[in-house]
Amino acid sequence: MRVTRNSIKMRTIICFAITLICVCILDTILSHNVEDELSTTHGFAHKCSFEQIYCYDDVQLPKPTVGLLYPRASETREVNSLDGVWELVRGNASDPLQGIREKWFGRSLRSTGREIIKVPVPASYNDLTVDQELRDHVGTVWYERHFFVPSSWNMSGTRTWIRFGSIHYACIAWINGQRAVKHSFGHLPFEVEIGRLVKYGQENRITIMVDNRLSNSTIPQGAVINESSDNGSVAVQTFTFDFFNYAGIHRSVQLYTTPAKYIKDIELKTQVNKQMGRIDYRLWIGNEQEQDVSKYINVKLLDRDRNVVTHQLNRNYHNGTLLIPNVKPWWPYLMHPEPGYMYTLEFQLMAENDLLLDSYQLPVGIRSLNWDNNSIYINGQPIYLRGFGKHEDSDIRGKGLDNALLTRDFSLLKWVGANAYRTSHYPYSEESMEFADEHGIMIIDECASVNTDLFQPELLQNHMSYLEQLIHRDRNHASVIAWSIANEPRTQKPEAKDYFGKLANYTRSIAQGRPLTAASNVDKPIKCMMSAFLDIIGFNRYNSWYHNPGRTDMIINPMFEEALSWRQLHQKPVIVFEYGADTLEGYHTLPTFIWSEEYQTTMLSKHFQAFDKLRKLKWFIGEFVWNFADFKTEQTYTRVGGNKKGVFTRNRQPKYSAYLLRQRYHMLASKLNNASLPTDLFNYIIDFGL
Ligand code: GCB
Numbered sequence: 001m002r003v004t005r006n007s008i009k010m011r012t013i014i015c016f017a018i019t020l021i022c023v024c025i026l027d028t029i030l031s032h033n034v035e036d037e038l039s040t041t042h043g044f045a046h047k048c049s050f051e052q053i054y055c056y057d058d059v060q061l062p063k064p065t066v067g068l069l070y071p072r073a074s075e076t077r078e079v080n081s082l083d084g085v086w087e088l089v090r091g092n093a094s095d096p097l098q099g100i101r102e103k104w105f106g107r108s109l110r111s112t113g114r115e116i117i118k119v120p121v122p123a124s125y126n127d128l129t130v131d132q133e134l135r136d137h138v139g140t141v142w143y144e145r146h147f148f149v150p151s152s153w154n155m156s157g158t159r160t161w162i163r164f165g166s167i168h169y170a171c172i173a174w175i176n177g178q179r180a181v182k183h184s185f186g187h188l189p190f191e192v193e194i195g196r197l198v199k200y201g202q203e204n205r206i207t208i209m210v211d212n213r214l215s216n217s218t219i220p221q222g223a224v225i226n227e228s229s230d231n232g233s234v235a236v237q238t239f240t241f242d243f244f245n246y247a248g249i250h251r252s253v254q255l256y257t258t259p260a261k262y263i264k265d266i267e268l269k270t271q272v273n274k275q276m277g278r279i280d281y282r283l284w285i286g287n288e289q290e291q292d293v294s295k296y297i298n299v300k301l302l303d304r305d306r307n308v309v310t311h312q313l314n315r316n317y318h319n320g321t322l323l324i325p326n327v328k329p330w331w332p333y334l335m336h337p338e339p340g341y342m343y344t345l346e347f348q349l350m351a352e353n354d355l356l357l358d359s360y361q362l363p364v365g366i367r368s369l370n371w372d373n374n375s376i377y378i379n380g381q382p383i384y385l386r387g388f389g390k391h392e393d394s395d396i397r398g399k400g401l402d403n404a405l406l407t408r409d410f411s412l413l414k415w416v417g418a419n420a421y422r423t424s425h426y427p428y429s430e431e432s433m434e435f436a437d438e439h440g441i442m443i444i445d446e447c448a449s450v451n452t453d454l455f456q457p458e459l460l461q462n463h464m465s466y467l468e469q470l471i472h473r474d475r476n477h478a479s480v481i482a483w484s485i486a487n488e489p490r491t492q493k494p495e496a497k498d499y500f501g502k503l504a505n506y507t508r509s510i511a512q513g514r515p516l517t518a519a520s521n522v523d524k525p526i527k528c529m530m531s532a533f534l535d536i537i538g539f540n541r542y543n544s545w546y547h548n549p550g551r552t553d554m555i556i557n558p559m560f561e562e563a564l565s566w567r568q569l570h571q572k573p574v575i576v577f578e579y580g581a582d583t584l585e586g587y588h589t590l591p592t593f594i595w596s597e598e599y600q601t602t603m604l605s606k607h608f609q610a611f612d613k614l615r616k617l618k619w620f621i622g623e624f625v626w627n628f629a630d631f632k633t634e635q636t637y638t639r640v641g642g643n644k645k646g647v648f649t650r651n652r653q654p655k656y657s658a659y660l661l662r663q664r665y666h667m668l669a670s671k672l673n674n675a676s677l678p679t680d681l682f683n684y685i686i687d688f689g690l
Pocket of ligand 1: 241242425487488521540578626643645
């Protein structure tokens with residue numbers, strides 16, 4: 001909890017409430033039909049009276065997602081990327097839906113006469129240019145590009161799809177002027193079959209309207225208010241979360257093909273028992289209603305060197321089990337000499353005449369995951385999490401996928417000896433999930449509910465739907481060890497109890513063998529209306545920063561006492577999800593002074609003492625520094641160019657504290673898992689024998 005920011009938060013919350021009604025009325029008048037199109041709820045109607053606004057009886061459970069396998073080329077599939085340079089037109093901030101009324105999607109964006117900006121995809125659009133209005137834009141922007149679809153894809157028996165890794169926040173896409181798809185959550189993929197919309201062997205046009213506005217029912221929440229400026233009334237996006245509201249086409253856009261009858265979806269569950277590995281798989285077949293020509297599936301498990309380890313021919317092509325003697329289990333980094341061991345599971349859907357119908361390869365790490373009231377266990381071993389809260393954030397590209405940055409981040413994570421991170425405060429890219437699998441980095445996978453307040457039924461419906469899409473996307477990743485359902489929701493409010501009770505019940509029913517957690521920041525555990533529904537208790541606490549700034553002598557006891565009181569209340573494993581201090585790189589003070597590199601280092605060291613006292617009690621399972629790297633926030637007088645609590649700079653160079661943290665994390669791995677220490681962990685100082 002940030003004591004110094006309470007007044008800002010109160011003001012924002014009051015604005016939220018007052019302006020909510022205005023925004024709704026204004027939007028209804030302006031754009032009723034289009035808002036219907038962009039709405040994240042589906043014909044939601046609740047019958048509760050005004051006094052009972054938080055009645056969730058009419059909230060419908062989300063429909064299970066089926067499909068969305070990550071596009072991978074195979075003998076039967078092709079993938080063409082639409083990443084590259086697109087054209088962008090900024091919508092009118094005072095009339096966000098003008099482009100829909102005027103049907104900009106029906107012709108080239110150039111013909112609107114508006115300024116065209118060439119922008120890369122994937123990237124956030126905000127920081128690409130020197131235009132402040134584009135950076136701070138509220139409302140819609142329009143993207144367009146032309147592309148070819150190979151004529152070879154125009155065969156009966158081939159389906160053409162388009163898949164978007166993530167667009168923030170809501171969007172509608174048209175192909176050659178015809179509506180293809182709409183989607184409303186940032187950070188999650190969606191796709192649509194487009195064979196009926198494209199011209200094969202000819203040029204096609206794709207137009208996408210992206211709307212970055214957040215409301216009281218979006219995940220995360222926000223409110224658009226109108227404020228007077230020197231140029232008249234302007235729309236301002238308000239929110240309480242502490243990161244920049246980057247927007248745009250954030251992840252790759254891909255065209256791909258599948259055969260008519262194809263492997264539509266795959267679900268895996270893995271276990272390890274002594275030397276024996278086990279994979280239970282379930283397949284969904286697309287177009288099954290057509291005359292049933294499929295006969296069987298060939299399932300092959302390939303090791304890292306592409307040798308076939310196990311092979312199975314299964315006449316039941318909906319589910320099956322593979323047993324793997326002498327399995328190489330998936331282990332977290334520094335818990336085993338060969339961490340992150342990934343196999344490849346190949347499924348071949350075969351026809352009666354032994355012809356190959358479809359083929360898909362899925363990377364798989366084989367491991368067991370269990371938990372009880374004291375710990376989480378991987379392959380039967382209790383784990384201790386050493387890690388970070390992170391952000392997808394970097395200079396210029398914002399939240400745009402950047403494989404170079406991912407490579408650097410994973411290299412730093414391993415250098416510093418971390419074995420885990422939380423995807424604070426939204427799902428990270430599918431590419432990063434593969435990096436995590438391969439490097440043995442454990443993931444607490446968080447949905448985009450940040451600082452959730454105003455717990456109305458529409459929000460719950462979206463929240464459940466968001467978690468459903470997240471769990472569907474990430475369920476097959478060995479690295480995912482828990483689902484985080486929220487960060488710092490206002491759980492001291494009585495209405496949070498029913499809300500989180502319903503949310504946790506639903507999420508547990510689809511949790512794919514992972515525990516539920518969340519990051520709480522209430523000042524006393526007893527006040528939290530959410531934590532009783534969780535399997536792992538997580539909390540955020542900024543002793544010596546928001547609490548008692550400057551006092552590094554007020555860390556060990558409060559941290560110890562707080563963790564203990566969470567434990568005493570719930571008898572569940574406890575983890576600290578956030579602690580930290582803003583630190584200006586290059587600012588040094590002796591004795592330590594707040595914001596200096598020395599202060600951050602001392603603050604970490606004091607926390608280590610509290611964590612070691614807690615570790616002795618056996619139910620304390622991890623420590624996550626806030627944050628891995630500095631990141632951009634909205635403009636406020638509490639942030640100098642963003643949040644500076646990174647142990648690394650925004651440009652991914654170490655601050656002074658990184659060296660201390662590195663010693664701690666590697667020595668924890670050595671103590672708990674017999675990992676060998678890096679030779680450069682300590683610099684040579686003196687030979688005491690001389
Ligand atoms: C928190 C939030 C995180 C902020 C952090 C801070 O509690 O979870 O999003 O960035 O505090 O530095 O204020």
